[in-house]
Amino acid sequence: MTEPVNVLVAVAWPYASGARHIGHLAGAYLPADIFARQQRLLGNRVLMVSGSDVHGTPITVRAEAEGVDPQDIVDRYHGEILRHWEQLGISWDLYTTTGTENHAKVTQEMFLAQFENGHIDKRVSEQFFDPEVQRFLPDRYVEGECPYCGYAEARGDQCDNCGKTLDPIDLINPRSKLSGAIPEPRETEHFYFRYSDFNQQIRNYLDTKSHWRPHVLNFAKGWLEDEGLQDRAITRDIEWGIDLPVDDLGPGKKIYVWYDAVIGYLSASKEWAASETNPAGDPESWREWWENPAARHVYFIGKDNIPFHALFWPAQLMGVGNLHLPDEIPANQYVTFKGGKASASRGVGLTIADALDMFQPDALRFALAAALPEQADTEVSDEEIGRRINEELVATWGNLVNRVLSMVNKNCDAQIPDTPGSDPEDSDLLAAVDAAFVEAADQFHASELRAALRTAMKTAQATNGYLNATEPWRLQKTDPNRASEVLHTALSAINGVRVLFAPFLPWSSATLDEILGVPSGWKREPLVPGRPIGKPTPLFTKVDLETSDVEV
RNA sequence: GGCGACGUAGCUCAGUUGGUAAGAGUGCUCGACUCAUAAUCGAGAGGUCGUGGGUUCGAGUCCCACCGUCGCUACCA
Structure with a gap:
């Protein structure tokens, strides 16, 4: 394995001014989380930060409209946003706000440094x-x-x-x-x-x-x-x-919000470094990300934020000097609903709260990840989300896990068999799974998350195909020994495939961790023979499209 | 108005620097199987690559025009 890299996963700061919709989720927060999780599995040192933007016109407008203090608006929506991150399994190292003393201090320090520099x-x-x-x-x-x-x-x-x-x-x-x-x-x-002052420098950059x-x-x-x-x-x-x-x-x-919001990436890094959650316990360790040329900074934002992250923020960093510039800005396009951009205020598309009411978190993550607007605006709908969940996630992956665990439960004394197979079809399958790790890692590196998900799905389909070809249910009657080998092989494949899916599906992955053990990295690990698997329950349930208030 | 993007199988989308008969998933048809959440696997049908020109030996892939959709336009971030 190569040297661990310090990866900053920087995610756009949502306004604490109203409900967030799944366009925001698909545009920035979900891809950021998927990427961060994969990078951690890869062994990199990930720092994933963001927070609620408590300043800005929308908040003051709303506060005035409701006749309350801006802070009241902030408290209400920041709390709601936090709950949603938790339900969705967004794995922040720190999710803070721009309302902290630390953020004010860092902003003022930056201001002064740039002022000194003219x-x-x-x-x-x-x-x-x-x-x-x-x-x-x-x-x-x-x-x-x-x-x-x-x-x-x-x-x-x-x-x-x-x-x-x-x-x-x-x-x-x-x-x-x-x-x-x-x-x-x-x-x-x-x-x-x-x-x-920075036109030429930005151009060179x-x-x-x-x-x-x-x-x-x-x-x-x-x-x-x-x-x-x-x-x-x-x-x-x-x-x-x-x-x-x-x-x-x-x-x-x-100071106006345009200038200070992006500084949140730096201030949040410092806040994290000084906090108890920093394993290094060194308040200066933010420098390992911000003053380290070997670090990698990846910014997850929607396309409306491109000028701020590709132009203004780099210029502000240059105005201080010696701070790491954005390396990647895989800005996503928009999720659209019936041709229009999602907008919570105009009632277009689902809010995150709506979506969490309708779908399991992992299922929602899957459906959105499969439709990330990486290249172009992508049309989604309730029906499309449900279809993806039922026809792809449940049918291919959920069912695969369930069918194999059921057979192991029934035929192998409910524990992982110690019967590795050595037929060509066995090694072919496992080789395909191993190859998928390399392929998906490249796709992650290139910020092609949708493709990486497809790669994971491909291995699940290959495992299903392997089962159909080897027919362990039939072998069970004619050649139980070979049946055990086949199940061991299928379970080995699943042991790899679930790691490929882990960045996308944290909740069901945790369930599989309990059954198969916690994976130590971005690879397929050997099974632990004799480990009890218990009685399997399906990882996901199908969405009932008939009874949900889906417009067709 | 200006700028930009997009318009590829019913649906959602891929198609590197132009080049061996256009791809994936899903849906549909047929077949296999029945361990599994009526799930799975295999095969097949299905596209004048928005329209019209142009460049080229050759264009979905470059250029122009037009039509359609969408976004941005710097005190929303």
Whole structure:
């Protein structure tokens, strides 16, 4: 085995502002977890972090709409998100929030380092101010008539009718979304991160990523070619956010979520290192991931997040220096429902809570993993999920385990037989399983998780085929010795196949661990003869598509 | 409006740098088997690769136009 690698599995930070849907799950959290689990089995040192983003406009909007404090919104949804991770078996090393003291501290340290390095400066701009509620208004809080198409409900950032990008100053008859008052332009001073300092460096960086998915690379490079990176304000006139580490702007200014959310990857790593769950017990051990050129950083995000992870975050890291840049950004496309992007707020597609009500966690994971939108938007539906579960997971893998364990239970005194077979068909099957480990490992390395799942399925089908060819139920009557050999071989194959499935199916894998023993790595291990297997119960149950409220 | 992606068997999708008669899973048909969650295994049928041009000895794979779907457009992240 090769030297263990320090792998950072960095996963997009969900807003703690509402229900998450299975598009989010399939886009980032599930593939990240599958990848992390496989990397651990491979022997790599995995640090998988993320957390809830507690800042940002959606949260303040929701809090205002409900008349509560933003923290109330955060507490409610962060708790719900945590429960879902637990039910789904998402194996975080740390899932935190951007609301911690640690995150504020790390953000401020980064700010200061970049400030020292000359990449942050102060600028004055004009923004709309609502005289009634005495607040500066974000672009989308200004509404008015679109100067291009005359649409009356255009927002300050964009017109929903004609799709044009707007500057709120250009709106005809602008009004505040908060109070309806007529906003007035006022000068305000903010800190800007000089992203433009890094145009060339980012370009060079992207040139080393020619293996990235085309849609990721095209998007990032296109951005650079069109206008290049532009300096952006990283503070706002708001109350909900992280304090500035310098106080010369006056009161009422906070660091804006765009800048601080991505810093969560680093701050969470530091929080983990200082926590009890760090086996090394060394608060400085985050450096083994962040200041180690041999480490591998893999970011799991949806495609809407590409500019932040392929452009802005690397630039911010460069602005500090000596911190590891993203190595892989296998951004997924969207899961679509009847042609449209999933959206919990618009009621398109299943929320995670809905899906967990309808399906076993492993079954849901399987169905989504088989349909990960790795290359293109992928259409899923309740029926499709149920079909995948019944026709593929239960029929091929669940049934295989059940049929073999049942025969062993009946014919081998309910314990693992010590009767390895040596016929060519025996060794062929086991060789095929062993080869699948190599094939699937390559697929994991290339972030082709769907293909890796297919590889696992292929070995299950091969094992089913082996049984149909050898017919141990018939041998049991004519040649019991050979029957035991066949069952031993089939069980050996399953002992490998279940490891191939383990990253995808943590819950049922744990059940098999109890029966066959805990696997020590990414390989097929010898059986433990004499180990009692008990009376088998099916790993999965079929979904009743008739009675579920499935629209056909 | 601009940019980008996609449009391949009924369904969900693969198809490396253009090149031996277009693939997988599922569904469907037929056969085998009956240990197993009416599960499994084998065989077969099924596609003018959105439309129309072009480049090439040769294009699903490159170029142009068009049609259709979707996404992004930097104060949502």
